[in-house]
Amino acid sequence: MMSLHAATPESPVLATEAVENYLKAIYALCRESATGEAAMSRIATLVGVTTGTATTMVKKLTAGKFVRYERFGGVKLTVKGDKAAIDILRRHRLIETFLVETLNLDWSVVHAEAERLEHAISPVVLEALDKHLGHPSVDPHGDPIPDSQGGVREARGKSLTDFPPGTRVRVSRIVDQDQQFLAFVAKHGLKPGSIARIVAADPPAQSILIEARDYPRISLAFAAAGKILAEPISTFSA
Amino acid sequence: MMSLHAATPESPVLATEAVENYLKAIYALCRESATGEAAMSRIATLVGVTTGTATTMVKKLTAGKFVRYERFGGVKLTVKGDKAAIDILRRHRLIETFLVETLNLDWSVVHAEAERLEHAISPVVLEALDKHLGHPSVDPHGDPIPDSQGGVREARGKSLTDFPPGTRVRVSRIVDQDQQFLAFVAKHGLKPGSIARIVAADPPAQSILIEARDYPRISLAFAAAGKILAEPISTFSA
DNA sequence: TCATATAGTTTGAGCCATCAAACTTGGAAG
DNA sequence: CTTCCAAGTTTGATGGCTCAAACTATATGA
Numbered sequence: 001m002m003s004l005h006a007a008t009p010e011s012p013v014l015a016t017e018a019v020e021n022y023l024k025a026i027y028a029l030c031r032e033s034a035t036g037e038a039a040m041s042r043i044a045t046l047v048g049v050t051t052g053t054a055t056t057m058v059k060k061l062t063a064g065k066f067v068r069y070e071r072f073g074g075v076k077l078t079v080k081g082d083k084a085a086i087d088i089l090r091r092h093r094l095i096e097t098f099l100v101e102t103l104n105l106d107w108s109v110v111h112a113e114a115e116r117l118e119h120a121i122s123p124v125v126l127e128a129l130d131k132h133l134g135h136p137s138v139d140p141h142g143d144p145i146p147d148s149q150g151g152v153r154e155a156r157g158k159s160l161t162d163f164p165p166g167t168r169v170r171v172s173r174i175v176d177q178d179q180q181f182l183a184f185v186a187k188h189g190l191k192p193g194s195i196a197r198i199v200a201a202d203p204p205a206q207s208i209l210i211e212a213r214d215y216p217r218i219s220l221a222f223a224a225a226g227k228i229l230a231e232p233i234s235t236f237s238a
Numbered sequence: 239m240m241s242l243h244a245a246t247p248e249s250p251v252l253a254t255e256a257v258e259n260y261l262k263a264i265y266a267l268c269r270e271s272a273t274g275e276a277a278m279s280r281i282a283t284l285v286g287v288t289t290g291t292a293t294t295m296v297k298k299l300t301a302g303k304f305v306r307y308e309r310f311g312g313v314k315l316t317v318k319g320d321k322a323a324i325d326i327l328r329r330h331r332l333i334e335t336f337l338v339e340t341l342n343l344d345w346s347v348v349h350a351e352a353e354r355l356e357h358a359i360s361p362v363v364l365e366a367l368d369k370h371l372g373h374p375s376v377d378p379h380g381d382p383i384p385d386s387q388g389g390v391r392e393a394r395g396k397s398l399t400d401f402p403p404g405t406r407v408r409v410s411r412i413v414d415q416d417q418q419f420l421a422f423v424a425k426h427g428l429k430p431g432s433i434a435r436i437v438a439a440d441p442p443a444q445s446i447l448i449e450a451r452d453y454p455r456i457s458l459a460f461a462a463a464g465k466i467l468a469e470p471i472s473t474f475s476a
Numbered sequence: 477t478c479a480t481a482t483a484g485t486t487t488g489a490g491c492c493a494t495c496a497a498a499c500t501t502g503g504a505a506g
Numbered sequence: 507c508t509t510c511c512a513a514g515t516t517t518g519a520t521g522g523c524t525c526a527a528a529c530t531a532t533a534t535g536a
Contacts, residue, residue, distance in 0.1 A: 279513065477536100491524085
């Protein structure tokens with residue numbers, strides 16, 4: 001597995017904590033953008049720095065062959081940058097899983113904790129953690145955990161807004177790390193693995209009515225429902 | 239429990255990773271010095287910087303009220319600095335214990351790993367870890383783990399060189415973090431908890447002969463034996 | 477086509493932690 | 507006493523990351 005903790009002679013750019021954070025941000029932005037490129041201002045916002053700082057850093061990443069980019073153009077990960085980003089993702093998600101599974105921390109708060117630890121964990125500890133957890137394939141939010149070779153199996157599942165009323169579904173993934181939102185999701189029984197039924201859709205109100213098993217029905221704005229992915233359940237299974 | 243992760247208004251000195259490392263070093267040096275003070279050059283060596291850098295940093299620690307010191311004088315921890323150092327020690331030792339107990343990593347390599355993680359772990363995660371481990375009182379090296387109030391119960395036990403030949407002892411602590419030495423200790427069955435018998439002492443050769451239960455007898459230089467602490471066992475117990 | 481707003485870039489500065497090298501102290505040995 | 511050395515301090519510089527503010531390119535739309 002590739003380690004970010006060794007500066008190779010051919011690349012003078014250290015994999016510092018800052019570098020790792022930029023790579024993570026660029027990876028996420030490339031995923032969700034139509035063009036597959038990340039805009040400078042989005043990178044800056046996500047990392048939490050000014051755009052000037054982001055420009056400077058992206059130039060350094062370019063020098064280190066982590067990204068491809070030219071003045072006023074979009075930023076794209078190279079194969080090397082992609083590998084590095086996936087490695088960070090693996091660390092982050094295994095740590096989150098550990099915090100929930102082994103330490104019983106609240107599902108909705110582990111993201112921030114993992115954010116700090118992911119930069120300090122070595123390959124040796126990481127693999128021991130992976131083994132301890134039984135080589136999990138998804139983290140507590142339903143996000144896929146890349147394997148040690150860097151392979152990512154994106155979770156299947158469509159957004160809750162895409163199911164016709166009446167469908168019974170199993171929640172598979174929550175695509176948002178906001179603590180408030182995650183707490184809300186947990187409170188209404190919509191964590192990954194939960195079973196729920198789409199009661200109705202109300203397009204004028206931009207919301208749907210949903211009922212998780214053993215929870216009262218609630219109405220959910222499209223914006224929120226869109227961040228919850230699920231799979232339909234045939235009434236016969238489970 | 240005191241957290242180093244919040245800069246309080248009254249102290250403009252951040253508890254950065256560097257600051258934590260200096261505090262740990264100063265704590266260790268004050269313990270083992272006769273005067274209870276740490277010499278600048280020793281601090282520099284332990285932290286791994288030049289003495290000039292250490293001087294600069296100690297001045298900053300003084301400004302932050304972590305230590306007391308004046309030009310050309312020794313360095314001493316204040317109550318605040320002592321608390322901070324003990325907090326770091328607690329993090330370090332709990333992490334080491336976790337790495338050995340939960341992740342089954344080799345006893346002799348966990349020190350370096352803990353060194354990296356101790357700066358990234360938050361109070362919340364730390365307390366969860368402590369609970370998960372059952373509130374252990376010593377780490378794998380036999381070093382005491384400070385409790386969450388900052389109390390440290392130093393382990394009892396005398397150095398192996400202090401027992402008369404024939405004594406049966408239980409190893410309680412290894413006072414050295416060198417990976418080589420720890421591996422040696424493990425290889426000959428002298429980890430904390432092990433039972434051994436002092437076979438003979440050979441003052442001219444500056445060594446003792448010792449035999450761990452189920453291991454062949456070995457000869458051990460005073461220098462090495464001095465770093466292994468143990469308690470005598472009455473033949474009736476265990 | 478031109479003006480302009482928006483996105484991006486550059487520059488000059490600062491902070492943190494570090495080093496090398498020049499300098500200063502204090503004490504021990506003669 | 508004086509000398510001298512080891513220990514400690516200071517200074518000037520660097521690298522990494524950041525900001526604010528001045529500047530520039532691009533695209534949109536009038």
